[in-house]
Amino acid sequence: MSISATCRHCGTTFNVKDSLSGRRLKCKECGGQFKVPSIDDDYEERPVKRRRRRKSSQSSGPILVVTAVVGLGVAVGAVVVFQQMQPSSASEVADVSTDKPSAANSPREETVVIESSPRRGSERPATDSVDATSSKPTKPSTSPEQSDPEPTGWSYEPDPLTLPEDDAVARTGRLEGQGDPTLSLGSPTVALLPPLSGFGNLEVWNLDQNKRVGRQLRGVGNIKHGTRTVNSDGSYVAFNDLKTKSDEVWSTKTGRTVLQLEPLSGGNTYSLQFVGPDKLLRHSYVSGDDRHTQFETFAVPGGELLGAFRVDALVSTGKLHFSPGYRYMVIRELNRILIYDLETGKEIGTDAAEDSFDIRSPKSVAFSPDGKELAVLSEHSYEGTLRIYDLASGKRVLEHQFPSKLTAGARIQHGEPVIQWLPNNIGWLMSHYYILSRKTGKIVAGLQSGDLRTSHFWLLPGDRVLHGRSSSGLQLTSFPHERLEKVLASAESDEPAWLKPGQSVSLNVKVLNARHESNEEVEAELSEALAERLERDGFTVADDQDVTLHVVYGEAKGKTLHEMKSAPRDRYNPLARNRGTPTGNKADATSITCRVAWRLKKRAQPLWQSDLSFDQTFALLRDKLTDKALRDSAFSMLRLRLDQEFIPYYIPEGRLNETLPMLISLD
Structure with a gap:
């Protein structure tokens, strides 16, 4: 008669003689010791056989391919x-x-x-x-x-963030672990x-x-x-x-x-x-x-x-968002969001809310730290909208629109939030870079810290920021929200300022040379784009004003680019770079420089100045490769940069370092 015994360390099962009942043996596979069950042992004393973890015969496939399939398979009517x-x-x-x-x-x-x-x-x-x-x-x-489940009306209870009570100091500095x-x-x-x-x-x-x-x-x-x-x-x-x-x-x-x-x-x-x-x-x-x-x-x-x-x-994985207390879960679908109560497993009744949660192309979602509000960012084409909902009633209480995508160019790491609520509910941090004011919806600041838009970034309780790269180390830095609140209060007060929304300003655009169009044509295009930008920032454009936005633009011959015929992506290795096949066609790109400055009539030095440059090394073209096609592509990129550039709309007298929007350094 033999007894079945299993090694607790490696899971290997042996058939041993009944004379070895109750003795400890050494496993031939891993060398660990295990006890042979006794014949007289009852059920409770007999060790339970540990199952080996089953290997799957199906390959998981590349992660990127799975994500692409997931992104296309979201259904609208979810039951x-x-x-x-x-x-x-x-x-x-x-x-x-x-x-x-x-x-x-x-x-x-x-x-x-x-x-x-x-x-x-x-x-x-x-x-x-x-x-x-x-x-x-x-x-x-x-x-x-x-x-x-039976349909229910809107039902939501605040689910705030509960912090542990301890006497630990909210420290800053470099984290030793990498x-x-x-x-x-x-x-x-x-x-x-x-x-x-x-x-x-x-x-x-x-x-x-x-x-x-x-x-x-x-x-x-x-x-x-x-x-x-x-x-x-x-x-x-x-x-x-x-x-x-x-x-x-x-x-x-x-x-x-x-x-x-x-x-x-x-x-x-x-x-x-x-x-x-x-x-x-x-x-x-x-x-x-x-x-x-x-x-x-x-x-x-x-x-x-x-x-x-x-x-x-x-x-898919990236379409899930949780409330601060982890009671509620939001699922982003193609054209709407749904909120589930994890305690009951039921959708809380978004169809019965005061305002619709049918939102075109929702990009990201974030609960407020007190669990009372929900921020939803949607983006399509070159426009973006931020909606704020009161979760007690499901009513939309705020809506801010943007002329461009706030997530364009941002490389958000997996699992990191696109929207983060700022301390004291003064606004939101978007895409690790832009700081938006809750009251005005304007961009009031941007964060600087090396290559911040491609590194890890979190706003933590205690007004701290965890940021950095996994290879070079993570850093804990205090978030200067008090300085930001002070400048915001100054902009809303009656303090004297050289530049403030609501006043009239002048616009002066000068084109030094244009390669494929006349200087007058380029000047008209830039003047139209910048006038729209100034009106959006709250200014009225008029002639002969005390404050003028000066723009000096120039074009020059750039690098020679060679045309490549696009090749299909390798289905077995979608991360591999496939540059395609050269066609033999080539053309000269256009190098662009542009200086933008706010100037005061009776002041020699500018109030603010920024130099933009664009040296084209790559382009995606639908039409035939020509010098003009490359120039038009570069000019479109410059217009996009001018639309997103931090051009100040508030400059207080005597305090040029407190402009809005301002740049905040975390280094």
């Missing part, structure tokens, strides 16, 4: 189905195995393995489940059938992964103390992009392992895995998000005949399924 699950349901089996600590003082650790739950409509016999906390068998329970950061909203902790890699030794750092939280997580595996998340106190980190397809939760207290979730049957994990210190939300897409997006909430570290609901549409 929500909610299922309130009881812990230890009949459709889940929780297996518990206790790993031996690596150090003598390490606490004992339980690793919970959760099997994939069946897809809706599939049949599966009821199975006894094991409670993850007591390891005692419980009676099988039957989960209620999923059904369409890596790609992942933050937990309202928490002083940040998870760092080695830069330029999806695997290695992951660490969690406390920003206030500038030290690591708990142990280093060694050999975390190949992490799927967009799935890494850390809870508010830094005790747990979760991610999806690309190799095994399972979702893992690691403890920073012991440096070990405490929970493994097998992938949803027929589905792939898109993202993971801690929605509480001990609650993990899994976002999966299920393919096949019953295509839908599934959301499940699990207890950590026990692994009990607390709730689940589905959306009959394809929802």
Whole structure:
């Protein structure tokens, strides 16, 4: 007679003689020791067989390709189905195995393995489940059938950001840990992964103390992009392992895995998000005949399924946004937004709100820190609109429009917000760079810090900014909101100013030389564009005024560009650069310089001045390659830069460093 025994360290199963019952043996595979179960042991004493993590036969494919497919597959009519699950349901089996600590003082650790739950409509016999906390068998329970929720009216309760009460000093300075950061909203902790890699030794750092939280997580595996998340106190980190397809939760207290979730049957994990210190939300897409997006909430570290609901549409990772307290979740669809209550799994009734949430091309969403308002940015063509909703009633309370895209040229890292609320509700930070005033909707400032628009950037509680590159290190800097509020108050007061919205100004445009058009034609085009810009900033353009906007423009022969016939993108390697095939055609580009300055009649020095230059090295043309086609392309780019340039609309007398918009340096 033989006994089946499993090594707790590597999961290898052996058949041993019954004479070895109750003895400890050494594993031939990994060298670890394990105990052979006794023949007389009852069910509670018998170790539960630990399942090996199943390998998937399907390749996940390039991430970029998946994202492109997701972006095109969003449906407008999303139907929500909610299922309130009881812990230890009949459709889940929780297996518990206790790993031996690596150090003598390490606490004992339980690793919970959760099997994939069946897809809706599939049949599966009821199975006894094991409670993850007591390891005692419980009676099988039957989960209620999923059904369409009844339509409800608008229902929202404020979900503010709750900060932990401690005496920690809100420090600034350089963070000693390096890596790609992942933050937990309202928490002083940040998870760092080695830069330029999806695997290695992951660490969690406390920003206030500038030290690591708990142990280093060694050999975390190949992490799927967009799935890494850390809870508010830094005790747990979760991610999806690309190799095994399972979702893992690691403890920073012991440096070990405490929970493994097998992938949803027929589905792939898109993202993971801690929605509480001990609650993990899994976002999966299920393919096949019953295509839908599934959301499940699990207890950590026990692994009990607390709730689940589905959306009959394809929802990508970047289209999810959460309230400060993580009770509500916003899904951005193609032409509207939907808000779900994660406690009930139901849509809160956007159709019953006082104002419509049908918004064309929503770009980003952000809750206010008190959870009472919602900012929605939409962009299409070359225009943008920011809408602010009062969530108590669903009524739109503010709307600001912009003549250009505020996200153009910005490289927002995955998981980082496009919209961030400023302290004291004075406005918003957009695309890591533009600061908008809540009262006027104007751009009042821009942030400067090296190559800020391509680095990591977060506004943190305590009026701090976390910014920098993963390779060179992260920096904590105080946000100068008091200085900004002072200048805003000055602009709204009756203090004397050389330049202020509402007054009349003159416009003087001088063209030195134009390559393919007459100087007069170029002068007329620039005068028309700048006059529109001044009127938008609140000025009236008239002749012979005390303050004049002077513009000096010039063109010159630039570099010689060669035409390349575009080639299709490599479907197997979409990140590869394919320059195409040379056609032999070439043309001379146009180099443009432009100086813009505010000048006062009786003052020799300008009040403000900026030099713009554009040396063309690349162009996308629909028509035939010619010198004039390249010049027209360069001129269009210059007009766009003039439209986005920080041309001051407020200059106080005697304080040239307090203009609006102003540049704020974080260095």
